[in-house]
Amino acid sequence: MTAPLVLIDQASAIYRSFRGQSRLALESISLRLMPGETHALIGRNGAGKTTLFRLILGLLPALTGKVSVLGKDPVARRTQIMREVGVLLDGRRALEARLSGLENLMLKGSMYGLPKAELYDRAKALLDHFDLPANEPVNRYSRGMRQRLILAGAVLHKPRVLLFDEPTLGLDIRGWDLLLELIEQTSKLGGAVLVSSQEISLMEKISSWVSVLEGGRVVASGTPSDVSSVLGYSARVRLRVLNPAKVVIPVPPGFSWDGELLEGPLSLEGLEEAISYLRSTGAGLGGLEQVSGIEGLVRGEAT
Numbered sequence: 428m429t430a431p432l433v434l435i436d437q438a439s440a441i442y443r444s445f446r447g448q449s450r451l452a453l454e455s456i457s458l459r460l461m462p463g464e465t466h467a468l469i470g471r472n473g474a475g476k477t478t479l480f481r482l483i484l485g486l487l488p489a490l491t492g493k494v495s496v497l498g499k500d501p502v503a504r505r506t507q508i509m510r511e512v513g514v515l516l517d518g519r520r521a522l523e524a525r526l527s528g529l530e531n532l533m534l535k536g537s538m539y540g541l542p543k544a545e546l547y548d549r550a551k552a553l554l555d556h557f558d559l560p561a562n563e564p565v566n567r568y569s570r571g572m573r574q575r576l577i578l579a580g581a582v583l584h585k586p587r588v589l590l591f592d593e594p595t596l597g598l599d600i601r602g603w604d605l606l607l608e609l610i611e612q613t614s615k616l617g618g619a620v621l622v623s624s625q626e627i628s629l630m631e632k633i634s635s636w637v638s639v640l641e642g643g644r645v646v647a648s649g650t651p652s653d654v655s656s657v658l659g660y661s662a663r664v665r666l667r668v669l670n671p672a673k674v675v676i677p678v679p680p681g682f683s684w685d686g687e688l689l690e691g692p693l694s695l696e697g698l699e700e701a702i703s704y705l706r707s708t709g710a711g712l713g714g715l716e717q718v719s720g721i722e723g724l725v726r727g728e729a730t
Contacts, residue, residue, distance in 0.1 A: 430498070432588050432619045433460035433483055438492030440482050452478040454643045455492065460588065460619040465610055465633045467651070468623040470640030476623045479640070480516060480590055483621075484509075497587065510539050513586035515577065515594050524566040528559045528576050532583055539584040546583075553579040558601055571599025578602060582609055589613050589620040595629055607632065664693045666701055669711030679704050 435458045442452035453475045460466055470476050481487040482494055485501030485508065494501055496508050522531055532550035541549070554561045557575045565573060574597040581589070594606055610620050610633050624630055631651075638648040666689040668674060678684045679700045682691030689705070691697050698715075705712050 429462060431459040431461050431495075432497055433458070433621070434493070434495040435459070435479075435482070436493040438482065438489040438494050440478055440487050440490055442478050442487075451490075452643050453482065456640075456643070456645045457492075458638055458645060458648070460621055461636075462617040462619060463614050463635075465614050465620045465622065465635050467630050467634040467637045468621060468640065469630070469637060470623075474640040475643040476640055477516075477592065478643075480592055480621075480623075483590060484512070484514065510584060511587045513581040513584070513589045515581045516590070516592045522565050522573060522576065525564055527562045527564055528554055528568070529561040531565060531576060532580060535580045536583050541584060549583060549585075550579075553583065557605060569599070570597050571602055574598050575602045575605060578605060578609070582613075587613075587618045589618065589622075591620065591622045591624075593624055593626075594622065595624060595626045663690055664698055664701075664715055665690045666705065666715045667713040668705065669713040670709060673708050673710040675708050675710075 435456060437455050437457055438453060439451060439455055440453040441449050456475075456479070458466075458479075468476055468479065478487065482489060483496060483501060485496075485503075485505035488502050497511055499508055501508050523534065526534065529550055532553065533546060536546040536550060551561060557579050559568070559572055559576055559579070565576065568576065578594070578598075581591075589610070591606075591610075595603065598606060606629075610622070613620050614635075620633070622630070622633065634651050636649070637651050639646050668687065668689060671687055674684060674689075676684070678689060679691065679697070681697055682689050682701055689701060691701060702712055704710075
């Protein structure tokens with residue numbers, strides 16, 4: 428039987444604020460990251476996502492239960508584990524602005540214990556692939572370039588596990604392509620990726636497994652379609668209205684109106700009724716799109 432790369436079994440954890448206040452942030456949660464898996468972590472702000480990342484990284488001890496990363500205790504063996512884990516966490520993206528892109532990667536790579544010659548070759552190759560000037564100071568980089576450099580730093584040591592919290596923040600188009608490429612490559616090579624993001628298009632493209640956090644608990648876990656169905660986030664259709672002023676309330680049953688868009692269940696009968704309604708009122712149909720179940724999961728809007 429294949430062993431998980433990350434195993435969390437009935438773990439609880441306490442969050443302590445800067446003011447010294449404590450609360451139970453995670454309660455008896457279980458989660459596995461299997462080889463080749465891209466796991467989407469979904470939840471509202473305060474659901475426990477950041478605490479979960481800290482638990483995996485050994486920055487926070489489990490109050491109860493078990494946490495294992497690559498078969499090791501992340502608190503006791505944190506230095507060893509970090510040599511095989513790539514991390515990109517919101518709020519932990521500092522760069523040395525006066526140093527060049529190459530110098531930043533060399534500095535970061537030295538923390539992983541990589542031989543200097545190997546590190547240099549790896550850093551140069553990444554900078555070239557990420558379209559970044561090696562010898563230019565980072566303070567001359569654009570925001571998108573800086574985010575690409577941070578992304579390069581996360582995979583500098585060829586980690587087996589990637590932990591990405593809101594990885595699309597500040598990314599440019601090239602950065603998006605690189606992010607998707609890294610996630611795909613890691614999975615194909617038998618690694619595992621845990622991603623938390625409010626970017627719906629990213630979650631739709633990458634997710635092979637989804638866990639939903641609510642109030643510090645995993646309330647659902649499974650394939651995107653299974654989780655969406657269990658929690659009532661079915662696929663829907665969104666219709667763009669040409670003349671919003673002509674929309675007459677009430678709208679067809681099951682549909683909602685936000686002043687610009689008409690949204691309702693994705694069914695042939697419902698779609699025909701909505702289109703007929705728009706024609707009869709003179710509001711007109713400007714276009715339509717399908718809204719996936721995972722969008723409902725990310726936004727937390729049950730249907």
